[in-house]
Amino acid sequence: MTKREPLSPEAVERLIAATEPWLSCDDCFEQIDAAIDKVVDSTGSMSEELRVHLSACAVCCEEARSLAALVAEEHGLSPAEAVARLDAALRIR
Amino acid sequence: MIHYRDPGDPRTEDPPPGEEWVTQLSMTGPVRENAVARLHGLMLRAARHQVSRMPDAAGLGAALREEIVHSAADEATLSVLTRLSTFEGRSRFTTWAYKFGILHAGVEVRRAAWNGREIELHEAAEPREATAASPEAYAEGRDLAEAVRDGLGQVLTPHQRRIAVALLVDEVPIDVLAERLGTNRSALYKTLHDARKRLRAHLSAQGFLPAQTTEEVNR
Numbered sequence: 254m255t256k257r258e259p260l261s262p263e264a265v266e267r268l269i270a271a272t273e274p275w276l277s278c279d280d281c282f283e284q285i286d287a288a289i290d291k292v293v294d295s296t297g298s299m300s301e302e303l304r305v306h307l308s309a310c311a312v313c314c315e316e317a318r319s320l321a322a323l324v325a326e327e328h329g330l331s332p333a334e335a336v337a338r339l340d341a342a343l344r345i346r
Numbered sequence: 347m348i349h350y351r352d353p354g355d356p357r358t359e360d361p362p363p364g365e366e367w368v369t370q371l372s373m374t375g376p377v378r379e380n381a382v383a384r385l386h387g388l389m390l391r392a393a394r395h396q397v398s399r400m401p402d403a404a405g406l407g408a409a410l411r412e413e414i415v416h417s418a419a420d421e422a423t424l425s426v427l428t429r430l431s432t433f434e435g436r437s438r439f440t441t442w443a444y445k446f447g448i449l450h451a452g453v454e455v456r457r458a459a460w461n462g463r464e465i466e467l468h469e470a471a472e473p474r475e476a477t478a479a480s481p482e483a484y485a486e487g488r489d490l491a492e493a494v495r496d497g498l499g500q501v502l503t504p505h506q507r508r509i510a511v512a513l514l515v516d517e518v519p520i521d522v523l524a525e526r527l528g529t530n531r532s533a534l535y536k537t538l539h540d541a542r543k544r545l546r547a548h549l550s551a552q553g554f555l556p557a558q559t560t561e562e563v564n565r
Contacts (some may be wrong), residue, residue, distance in 0.1 A: 260491050260515065267514040268494055269546055269555070272539045277532040278520075286437035286445050309542075310535060312452070312520050316396075319448050323395050324441050 270309040276302040281313045289320050292342045293328045293335045299342055308343055367439040371430055385426060389419040392447025402459035418451035456519040465518055465526055467508040490554055497548040506541035509534060
């Protein structure tokens with residue numbers, strides 16, 4: 254060990270995040286467009302695998318929120334409204 | 347940089363809806379050129395959108411940001427054209443295509459932001475005293491942090507420990523670390539998945555998390 258950093262409460266939360274059921278980043282990428290259209294349109298929910306992955310993978314989650322904001326106008330929403338719908342879908346267990 | 351026909355070219359027409367994108371992009375001649383130019387316009391929009399929302403991009407300078415936007419749009423256009431046969435119509439074509447622009451722009455911004463920064467793969471971290479609303483919460487948080495630290499040292503392999511600390515404690519972006527280690531995002535996420543599962547089992551055994559079911563342990 255060459256460096257010892259403090260372990261913050263946020264890091265603890267990230268370290269113990271549940272990642273079952275399993276979904277890879279590649280599979281997340283494959284599914285994310287259909288899921289975003291459904292969630293932003295409120296015409297469907299996302300799979301549990303995808304929800305768990307987005308909750309545990311910071312980069313995939315940031316890209317999903319960006320996609321929701323980008324397509325918002327096509328769905329008649331503001332970017333903030335579209336991202337809020339995605340965030341709400343991620344909180345549902 | 348790839349040179350596409352200007353989307354504002356008078357020979358271009360209104361953007362094609364849905365599956366017509368696939369048809370037009372699969373053709374030859376002016377119809378395809380027109381569609382590719384419009385696709386590249388979509389990718390520029392997606393890349394610019396992604397760059398504009400990333401805090402990491404702010405420090406890169408306007409010239410590099412614009413270079414990244416165009417480079418990512420070019421790469422994303424090629425990705426969409428290469429994977430066109432995999433579009434199944436489960437989403438709008440634009441939503442499907444935009445994700446490639448966002449991915450390429452995000453990856454390029456993170457790589458540029460971390461360019462020249464050393465990534466130190468160390469194995470563990472000390473718990474930090476957390477601010478909490480009550481002495482009980484403070485003690486619980488401290489105990490949990492210590493249990494997690496113990497778990498890092500006791501139940502993870504050295505490789506799992508280094509990856510978990512880099513990604514989840516030091517917050518190195520996953521695609522930046524993947525590039526440095528010569529692997530990919532999914533492989534690192536699988537390592538994280540296995541590490542988290544071991545940590546959670548350890549914490550369950552210590553009484554910090556609800557007991558795991560047999561099914562969870564065996565997954």
